[in-house]
Amino acid sequence: MNIQTVPSTPFDDQKPGTSGLRKKVSVFQGPHYLENFVQSIFDIIGAAPGSTLVLGGDGRFYNREAIQVILKMAAANGFGKVLVGRDGILSTPAASCVIRKYGTFGGIILSASHNPGGPDGDFGIKYNTANGGPAPEKITEAVFARSKALESYRIAEAPDVALDRIGETALGDMKVEVIDPVADYADLMESLFDFGAIRDLIKGGFRLRFDAMHAVTGPYGREILEQRLGAPAGTVINGEPLPDFGQGHPDPNLTYAHELVEIMYGEDAPDFGAASDGDGDRNMILGRRFFVTPSDSLAVIAANAALAPGYAAGLAGVARSMPTSAAADRVAAKLGIPCYETPTGWKFFGNLMDAGKVTLCGEESFGTGSSHVREKDGLWAVLFWLNILAKTGQSVEDIVYRHWAEYGRNIYSRHDYEGLPSDVAAGVMEHVASQFAALPGQRFGEYQVKFCDDFSYTDPIDGSVSAGQGLRIGFEDGSRIVFRLSGTGTEGATLRLYLEAFEPDPAKQRVDAQLALAGLIGIAHDLSQLKQRTGREQPTVIT
Ligand code: G16
Numbered sequence: 001m002n003i004q005t006v007p008s009t010p011f012d013d014q015k016p017g018t019s020g021l022r023k024k025v026s027v028f029q030g031p032h033y034l035e036n037f038v039q040s041i042f043d044i045i046g047a048a049p050g051s052t053l054v055l056g057g058d059g060r061f062y063n064r065e066a067i068q069v070i071l072k073m074a075a076a077n078g079f080g081k082v083l084v085g086r087d088g089i090l091s092t093p094a095a096s097c098v099i100r101k102y103g104t105f106g107g108i109i110l111s112a113s114h115n116p117g118g119p120d121g122d123f124g125i126k127y128n129t130a131n132g133g134p135a136p137e138k139i140t141e142a143v144f145a146r147s148k149a150l151e152s153y154r155i156a157e158a159p160d161v162a163l164d165r166i167g168e169t170a171l172g173d174m175k176v177e178v179i180d181p182v183a184d185y186a187d188l189m190e191s192l193f194d195f196g197a198i199r200d201l202i203k204g205g206f207r208l209r210f211d212a213m214h215a216v217t218g219p220y221g222r223e224i225l226e227q228r229l230g231a232p233a234g235t236v237i238n239g240e241p242l243p244d245f246g247q248g249h250p251d252p253n254l255t256y257a258h259e260l261v262e263i264m265y266g267e268d269a270p271d272f273g274a275a276s277d278g279d280g281d282r283n284m285i286l287g288r289r290f291f292v293t294p295s296d297s298l299a300v301i302a303a304n305a306a307l308a309p310g311y312a313a314g315l316a317g318v319a320r321s322m323p324t325s326a327a328a329d330r331v332a333a334k335l336g337i338p339c340y341e342t343p344t345g346w347k348f349f350g351n352l353m354d355a356g357k358v359t360l361c362g363e364e365s366f367g368t369g370s371s372h373v374r375e376k377d378g379l380w381a382v383l384f385w386l387n388i389l390a391k392t393g394q395s396v397e398d399i400v401y402r403h404w405a406e407y408g409r410n411i412y413s414r415h416d417y418e419g420l421p422s423d424v425a426a427g428v429m430e431h432v433a434s435q436f437a438a439l440p441g442q443r444f445g446e447y448q449v450k451f452c453d454d455f456s457y458t459d460p461i462d463g464s465v466s467a468g469q470g471l472r473i474g475f476e477d478g479s480r481i482v483f484r485l486s487g488t489g490t491e492g493a494t495l496r497l498y499l500e501a502f503e504p505d506p507a508k509q510r511v512d513a514q515l516a517l518a519g520l521i522g523i524a525h526d527l528s529q530l531k532q533r534t535g536r537e538q539p540t541v542i543t
Contacts, residue, residue, distance in 0.1 A: 001172025018487030020126025039153035050080035056090025057110025060117035085181035091280030096132035114251035118244030133350035133374025192310030276378030287396025295325035298362030415539035425493035
């Protein structure tokens with residue numbers, strides 16, 4: 001096999017964000033762009049010759065081409081074997097599962113998550129370490145530094161590898177094993193949940209819909225829900241993965257998963273609805289005409305974890321990202337287990353899970369998961385809910401209402417302002433932060449400011465510090481306003497405004513979140529001059 005060393009020039013914009021490097025497809029298609037980043041990863045991770053790598057993606061446009069390039073570069077960089085999902089497909093949690101199950105050196109996942117795909121859409125790439133989780137910041141920062149100095153990359157001269165059939169082929173000295181992308185993951189799910197009870201629930205007439213949004217979870221949903229759990233054909237909608245996601249926006253929220261939302265809020269709605277995103281790690285849970293916030297979903301799962309066989313022994317602890325509501329904290333307090341507050345980004349949970357400090361993790365950004373893998377996991381959350389529904393016999397709505405009555409309700413919402421000019425978004429953040437010295441003690445209507453800060457996290461395991469993680473304004477009654485800039489967009493800046501209030505009285509809990517939070521929304525707008533500075537009257541998305 002002929003290995004070429006191709007001269008290249010460094011790029012200065014290959015800084016991984018919240019979850020890997022995400023750019024427009026056209027940027028990745030530019031000469032040497034993908035190759036440089038992949039070589040930077042290989043240079044930094046220092047895999048011993050003969051190591052095994054996992055490779056797969058969410059099937060979006062450019063997935064197939066990128067897989068062939070990475071296979072040839074892996075061969076040229078001394079890997080002994082690559083496990084690749086058939087047709088280049090692996091959902092993010094399935095990739096994490098495969099890395100762990102086969103003890104590989106790590107894996108490369110091709111995805112821009114919930115961002116739209118297609119020739120004009122987004123593409124992304126990230127590296128996961130041997131624990132199955134996203135590389136921590138010390139690795140992503142080293143990769144970025146390397147990318148700014150890289151002057152050549154290595155690639156094998158070889159024909160493309162056929163990826164449509166399971167089995168092993170050779171690429172020079174390296175083996176390429178094409179694996180079933182679904183089987184290992186589906187087996188893991190079956191080991192964690194009471195499939196018998198869920199099967200009986202469905203047999204008894206319980207109706208559900210799962211919207212795969214033309215993204216990666218279609219084949220996973222069909223195998224698990226329709227084949228193994230016996231849900232009728234058609235339970236999985238939009239189940240055919242398409243390179244452009246059917247021109248949709250594969251983000252499971254009330255705005256973008258509108259087909260499912262119409263079904264669940266329509267006549268004769270099913271009992272349960274759920275959706276997942278581009279790469280299968282996010283989830284949205286719906287009851288009949290009822291939306292479960294991701295923060296509540298984490299809390300409900302934590303409170304009912306013992307109902308699932310894989311968690312019957314109890315939870316070591318829970319963790320949530322800072323902007324996620326404190327609903328899970330209340331459950332943890334009652335269970336007498338620790339609750340950790342981390343910056344946004346699943347990579348921050350890895351150390352806690354590896355050290356056995358937490359079992360469940362969750363984020364307001366429609367992410368829930370556990371130590372079964374090291375990624376958030378959309379279908380896992382769906383199955384956890386089905387397990388809870390099967391064991392309690394209650395509806396989604398009843399489970400949440402009872403939960404609020406017991407623990408109190410953390411009323412929660414996130415307002416996103418997408419595609420802002422970066423300087424405008426930065427100006428809003430600076431303006432808010434500039435008031436921090438004067439705010440504590442000030443009263444705004446019924447709310448009195450208790451503290452404000454720019455969230456900083458010291459990892460309790462390795463002592464690493466991550467500063468500048470979001471502006472928090474906390475009030476005496478436990479309510480909160482948070483301003484944060486997204487780290488996953490590819491165009492301009494997205495400003496996120498997170499709002500949270502607490503209502504302990506069951507008689508006042510069944511209120512519309514936007515109405516209940518109106519006072520806090522007003523304060524947030526006054527403090528940030530959001531409308532004046534952005535010219536936006538409304539958020540782009542409210543979740
Ligand atoms: C990624 C991260 C999550 C994070 C989310 C939103 O999810 O893995 O941890 O919460 O982005 O991040 P941001 O608020 O910075 O946009 P995904 O599903 O996009 O990989």
